Amino acid sequence: MLRTGLLGYGGGPSTIPLIRHEAVERYQWLSGEEFGEVLAIANALPGPIATKLAAYLGYRQKRWSGACVAVLAHILPTCLAMVVFVSAISTFSGSRVVQGMIAAVVPVVAVMLATMAYEFGEKAVKGLGLAFGAACIVISYVLLELLRLHPAGVIVLFLAYGAVHSRIAALWRKNRAGKEKDTHWNG
Template sequence: MQLTLSMFRTGILGYGGGPSVIPLIRHEAVHRYQWLSNDEFGETLALANALPGPIATKMAAYLGYQQKKAAGAVVAVLAHILPTALAMIVLFSAVQVLSSSTIIAGMIAGVTPVIAVMLGTMAYEFGEKAVKGLGWYAGAASFIIAFLLLETVHIHPAIVIVLFLTYGALHFKLLSKMRKQRKSGEGA
């Protein structure tokens, strides 16, 4: 029962993603129920960070497994994620019910320009960094290529990101190699 209650509390009170929930989980596991020492919690957290997936869910699974083996892991994970899942279902249902409301439509219409400005500002900052790192011509070419790949060829954004990350790694590796050659040429 303690396991279910503690993971339910972390699930219902944790707001802002995994890293913000970790102090709540630490409080439950180390201070309230003393399932782990502070050092053990730190080691478990380090291991959980090294594994893929949401950190808070991994911590809940570990604590559940430590307390009640496989059944405890399942109960802890469910107790941790169920409050958020239920809240999302309730909120989504409320949005569906209220979506035809003129007041809600007005609120959404009022927020839309703010979101557009925020996205535009973020895009400008990314563009500014690209131009600073690559120069005007390469930055503009990268923008045009990315736009064409996304909007004309309809390649999945994840693939475009991987392509540009690969290009960036190769580009800067080449630049680094060229700088080393220049330095060795100047020093000779």
């Protein structure tokens, strides 16, 4: 995880291929399919994805101590770099060049957030269907903007719904498979 923290440049999503290479190909801690499942779960949870992957992989290897070491190893290079860069920015904050650079970052972050929101919405519509995906977006808007529910509360509500929905769907598939097996043997 120290390697992914040092070499992973561009944020969590850009670090995922490096983490996958280390976990699947180099150390063979898990299969490519398992990594895909872990990545899907990590994407569903709030927080930085690369840190969640590091915590899971560390936990899988050495339980809680492994999780702590993996997270620290992954975030320590970034934390140290941030301290160095923030110190440099503080030193040169009066410079017009630095002020221009900081001002240029704001629209870039806005575009990145808009792109991410669009991609999440697109995945929701693709996975849930247009009507249900749109309904979830509207429900989220109502809960966040009109009812002023904290974003963590909305996330917990949708995670709870997802857990209940996946349980019901699994039971339904199991029941349906059992009925098909019975009709196959009886037919």
